[in-house]
Amino acid sequence: xxxxxxxxxxxxxIGFGHVGMAGAEPVVCREFRALGWPGGEKLYRxxxxxxxxxxxxxxxxxxxxxxxxxxxxxxxxxxxxxxxxRQRADPCMLESKLSSDxxxxxxxxxxxxxxxxxxxxxxxxxxxxxxxxxxxxxxSNVELVCPVS
Numbered sequence: 001x002x003x004x005x006x007x008x009x010x011x012x013x014i015g016f017g018h019v020g021m022a023g024a025e026p027v028v029c030r031e032f033r034a035l036g037w038p039g040g041e042k043l044y045r046x047x048x049x050x051x052x053x054x055x056x057x058x059x060x061x062x063x064x065x066x067x068x069x070x071x072x073x074x075x076x077x078x079x080x081x082x083x084x085x086r087q088r089a090d091p092c093m094l095e096s097k098l099s100s101d102x103x104x105x106x107x108x109x110x111x112x113x114x115x116x117x118x119x120x121x122x123x124x125x126x127x128x129x130x131x132x133x134x135x136x137x138x139x140s141n142v143e144l145v146c147p148v149s
Contacts, residue, residue, distance in 0.1 A: 047112040072100065
């Protein structure tokens with residue numbers, strides 16, 4: 001690869017938020033900031049709506065069926081269970097069953113999902129509702145993309 005081709009490839013990756021310059025915030029984090037993050041309540045207006053809710057109000061499980069987490073154009077299923085009480089005794093549990101039979105599991109005290117540019121992100125907070133972080137869900141794990149600055 002020539003230096004010109006490398007420079008073009010790097011510029012393309014930076015432009016689409018996949019790579020940031022050293023010390024620079026990734027593009028996707030700047031986009032989330034424009035939507036109101038790190039204030040979790042502002043970004044919550046973009047939260048995904050459950051396709052199917054099951055269980056008691058205190059132990060509700062939300063199911064999301066219309067997502068492709070692993071990028072194979074086959075529907076994957078995410079379940080998200082969080083206590084409905086304001087004082088959480090346990091963290092929220094996210095489980096994604098992929099079409100490839102793999103399972104992704106993740107937990108956080110407060111958690112909701114958003115879809116941004118076709119990708120699924122988990123917006124989280126600690127046990128007191130602070131320290132908001134954003135994780136990319138998939139294609140094979142959950143990866144921190146926007147730590148609190």
